Amino acid sequence: MQRQKTAELLKSQQFLFLLLEQIFTQVAYHLVNFSLILSVFKLTNSNFSVAILLLCFYLPSAIFVTIAGLTSDFVHRKKIIILSNLVWSTLVFTLSFLTKQFWTICLFAVLIQIADEFFFNAITSSIPNIVPKDQLLLANSLFNLTFYSSMVAGSFLVSLLSRFISPVAPLYFASGLTAFGAFFVSKIKIKQVVPSAPKRKILLQNIFQEITKGWQTIHENSTIKTLTLFLVVSNSLLSLAYAIAPGLLSVFGIDATDFSFVLILPLGIGMIAGNLILSKLGKKYRKIFFIQKGLIIIGAVLLILAFIPKSNHLNSLTHKRMNFEKKLGISLPLSLLFSFLGIGGVLTFIPATTAFQENLPEEVRGRTQSTNQLLTYITSTILAFFSGSISDLLGFFPLLLVLSILSLTSGLLSKKILIKAGVLQN
Incomplete structure (x- = not known):
């Protein structure tokens, strides 16, 4: 059909x-x-x-x-x-x-x-x-x-x-x-x-008044506010993946030219896989189930990425930068991790987006969605700026560790947070 x-x-x-x-x-x-x-x-x-x-x-x-x-x-x-x-x-x-x-x-x-x-x-x-x-x-x-x-x-x-x-x-x-x-x-x-x-x-x-209606809807509606937070976080983490990809690959001794092959391509494939998972299981489980699992997957991947460069065995393999096919022992696990990052992102983003749309009043839908998009851009901007600074000064470990802890904590508490906000009660 x-x-x-x-x-x-x-x-x-x-x-x-x-x-x-x-x-x-x-x-x-x-x-x-x-x-x-x-x-x-x-x-x-x-x-x-x-x-x-x-x-x-x-x-x-x-x-x-x-x-x-x-x-x-x-x-x-x-x-x-x-x-x-x-x-x-x-x-x-x-x-x-x-x-x-x-x-x-x-x-x-x-x-x-x-x-x-x-x-x-x-x-x-x-x-x-x-x-x-x-x-x-x-x-x-x-x-x-x-x-x-x-x-x-x-x-x-x-x-x-x-x-x-x-x-x-x-x-x-x-x-x-x-x-x-x-x-x-x-x-x-x-x-x-x-x-x-x-x-x-x-x-x-009346342009200013019309624009502020989106902000008012988010501010006054706890359900919309909570879902906006989840959407902004998931989108911003995806933007972070773009920001750190070339530098992260260099840490692992792989030529930055191959960052699309090793990181971004698997990320996209993971997003498609996540979409297929939702199409198969979307009616079987509640949205809150996918949001929770998605955040936990993201947190777990970031945690692994944070600790991999600490491995002494890996350090011996990353002394010289090469193309990805010459370092399959490193590039394949990295690709697998980024594919799971894509899956986690979609499992979080799409159910949260659907719930967001379902809870939006029709008369302010467009303006509220624009406001949500604006908040995503602002958060992505701040995250990209500080991630670049921190990575150059301290390396990727502290950045990835903090983000993984935040993501894992959000995932573990997401059910309680969403239900308390009146989201996904049916």
Whole structure:
């Protein structure tokens, strides 16, 4: 039955083109993201510099997430998607010639992320405009699946292109993918009612009041507040994995160029596996079961990662940096650990997201979700900044140890916390 519904949905040319646009641009986004992380680490050999780069991604998102949301309500989303795609593609292509200067990379990262924020909000908001209401859940599931799959594809291609063609090859490829994605959108008819000029003026006059409604909902509703906390934590830990990946790999004596092969690719595969676990067992167990197990898995993985570099046997193996295939005794266990990190992240994130959506009042859903996203960006920014500083000064052990203890404690106490907050009582 599910396959039949999926096949019917994919027969819709409108949805298929939008999905292809999503796939192309998400692969491109991860290509650029991972490529710049790798470039900055190899340029500076500093985890703190990688953290600064991630700040350049997160801060624009935090600033523009609400503006992008309002823009997608005031301007036709098809125009926003095409324009942001073309701007994004041009910026990435230009950056491919300017990757030798750290601050130049940071500047372009800011501009690229601003363009992406407008694109992301417009495309996700367009799904209900082209998909019937009874197929909306399936459409969103397919979009989420393409996100994880694109992460896997992007991480694999970054290391492949960087290692065997050129360090800037991922940027060329990403630029082309995004430009081609704009072609798909040009073929889509998005039915959207754009507010008239007088109505837009009234909405803009009350913009601050409208934005604060999301904050008020989270602050006043203990259920939403608790779920927001779990979502922010799980998303921020995923961002941390990006931040520390190249430096962590170097600690284990593996060339940082292979960080996508060894760490990010398994992380994405783990996320897909977690998604499959939820699809099989989601109706059998309560959401609280998965959230609890997910946090414990994350904590256990971080704890193991914290103590592995302390091994004397490992220290004897990491004296010289090599490609991952020459150190399978280290790279394979690391890949396995990161795949479990991906599973734990999804087991925490998706049930918490579902509960979050179920408990949100319809009239403030969009604004509250934007606020949750904003809090995630802020937390990720702070975590990335301090993780880079701590890693350079003290190594990864104290950072991973503290995070593992927090995650394990949260997992063990999650059932009590969630039930007390009125979450998942049925």
